Amino acid sequence: MNAETPAPTTGPGTRERIVRATSRLLQRQGFEGTGIKQISREAQATLGSVYHFFPGGKQELAAEAIRHGDQEFADLLREGLGSTDDPALAITACTRLLGEALRESDWQDGCPITTTALETVGRAPVIEQAVAEAFAHWRAVVEEKLHGAGLPLADARDLAATVINTLEGAELAAQIARSEEPLHVAGRHLARLVDTYRPGR
Amino acid sequence: MNAETPAPTTGPGTRERIVRATSRLLQRQGFEGTGIKQISREAQATLGSVYHFFPGGKQELAAEAIRHGDQEFADLLREGLGSTDDPALAITACTRLLGEALRESDWQDGCPITTTALETVGRAPVIEQAVAEAFAHWRAVVEEKLHGAGLPLADARDLAATVINTLEGAELAAQIARSEEPLHVAGRHLARLVDTYRPGR
């Protein structure tokens, strides 16, 4: 069923190096600010290889990179949410992880897909689709945590949306201010909000 | 003190047309996706005029456009916040205004500065400065409303940050989903959060 048969002892194959490099560049420079030549350079692949794997050009490549960023961010959410049973504390754990990653990258590595998402609203359907799926995925991860902790499904769903949206906004603010504080404040407020929906208070 | 002496009966002058066109284009296409030639075309000005008024080139022009968008967004916030004394209801009024504007523009006109802000993090100081001032301005507008409604100053300050950040994230989600719902959910959650800080409950 799987057509891929990579060599056993080598590192990531060409296709994967291209996707990874694209994901990182889109995160830091956005779609319009990133060139395919730059991608091929950073991925240590030739331009011919890029178009061999992604005949749809820059848009197809960006859509695949968005899916890569989707998984990356979901992994971070799962790590934070899995650190404790308490749903409110679990969310503040996420804000802490996000703040640390942001500081360590000198405030460069924010959400891996937001910049590209904004640049392509209403003008690149394949990318928009990948973006919409990523956000839905992240909301589902949070919703599952909140519902699993005893919150009614409808509340968990709405709260998950606001959790993701507030994390997005706070991460942007943290990048602009070059400070983890907006994320920490968001963590406290989200925890407080979630607690108002808890059965046992 | 003021060097400007515009003709009395004419419309906006060349400089202002350029700034307005730039602001709209940055809102919809971002910094890297917008060309100076396109700006001069839409502003009905020549390339020479653009560089006459903005010798610092694209960055200086973008910084000025950010300041324009700053005022625009602040005006919308003041309109929403001024619609009622109740601070929680005032915030939901803002989400309603944002949702209407978004829908009317076919989900194109989100926050006027976010895309450019993200694209230029850590790489264009004059733009970053204008962006930081805009966000501080918006937080101050919300903070004043909350403090004026009786919230302690420290609470009002922190809440204002989360209000702005959540509005940013919800607006992004609304553009992606092509739906006002994320903004409405954000409005309900923010109102609920603010209410937990109110003295009289």
Place this chain on the structure above:
DNA sequence: GTCTATACCCCGATAGAC
């Protein structure tokens, strides 16, 4: 699958006439 060369276009910025 990988590589080079290249077609064709638009970019930001400048020069200098009017």
Place this chain on the structure above:
DNA sequence: GTCTATCGGGGTATAGAC
């Protein structure tokens, strides 16, 4: 202040050898 012409470089994408 306005306008046109142009410079040098980089953009996406393709062709075709190996």
